[in-house]
Amino acid sequence: MKRYLPVLLIMALATGCTSVVYKNNMTVIDAKEAERLLIGTWNGYITHSRAHVIPNTTLQIFQVEKTIEGNWSIALSLNGKWINAAELTINESVIRLEFIEHYANLLIFHDLVLYNDRHLIGRIWYGTRSYTPAEVTFEKISR
Secondary structure, eight states: OGGGHHHHHHHHHHHHHHOOOOOOSOSOOOHHHHHHHHSEEEEEEEOOTTOOSOSSEEEEEEEEEEOTTSOEEEEEEETTEEESSEEEEEETTEEEEEEEEEETTEEEEEEEEEETTTEEEEEEEEESSSOEEEEEEEEEEEO
């Protein structure tokens, strides 16, 4: 993970400018509400035609919980493969999910925000040395 730190820092700076932010009518999201909104199966697709990613991507979120320290933890898999490096951030009424997947030397960074309680929308960056952005949308299909 240390060798990806400079890339992650660049990605974090880039996503700060391009992320979609959606606020609904709720002021604070608690653990039960986060579970209700996130746990389930999500079907996704890439809107960039040159992305070398499977067009019908399945994201499964199994567990969402708030730790004693006040941080959030999440257990998820993408196309049946467990994702170890996932970060969930919930600020007031904004839910943001970030994770990294890799296939051999190809890295794919995901930065998603919950939109309208049934969609995770955002951007991915993929590549080996230079990273190409694409837009991604996941729609919740089951609980």
